[in-house]
Amino acid sequence: MKKVLFILVSLCLITACSITYKFNGASIDYTKTKTITINNFPIKATLVYPPLGIAFNEGLKDIYTQQTRLNFVKTGGDITLEGEITNYDLTPQAVKENAYASETRLTIGVKVRYSSKSTPDKDFERSFSAYRDFSSTQMLTSVQDQLIEEIVDELTETIFNATVADW
Secondary structure, rough: HHHHHHHHHHHHHHHHHHOOOOOOOOOOOOOOOOOEEEEOOOOOOOOHHHHHHHHHHHHHHHHHHHHHEEEEEOOOEEEEEEEEEEEEEEEEEEOOOOOOOOEEEEEEEEEEEEEEEEOOOEEEEEEEEEEEEEEEOHHHHHHHHHHHHHHHHHHHHHHHHHOOOOO
């Protein structure tokens, strides 16, 4: 009898004292925040590569879709993200002895305006950037899409962490 009682009490304690981990890092109070509006980020950079706009806008929406339970609305969301792609630059890196660059850096920068109806003290306007280097023996056109995918992944994760993950 004591054994059965001990097992029942142990089971009750184990289920009552459970710890929950969120591996996506989002710290959203879903009782106050249910919707999100993500406006398209237009390309305002000097150099323009049109597929970048689509890749970035879709990547940003994807990360919030996959890692939160927020519902997307066209306007007036509890959280609003807007901004523009401000930088798309190529710069030479690692200059060799013959004065030619052995690597080129592709840098993408975005300006983000974040606002939250439930936590207006955390609203911000901030710039984010990321880059990837590639060999100068390669043509940009042959590596551009892969580099953009990697940079967009990094940028959207950084923006996600800065907005709803409290990192």
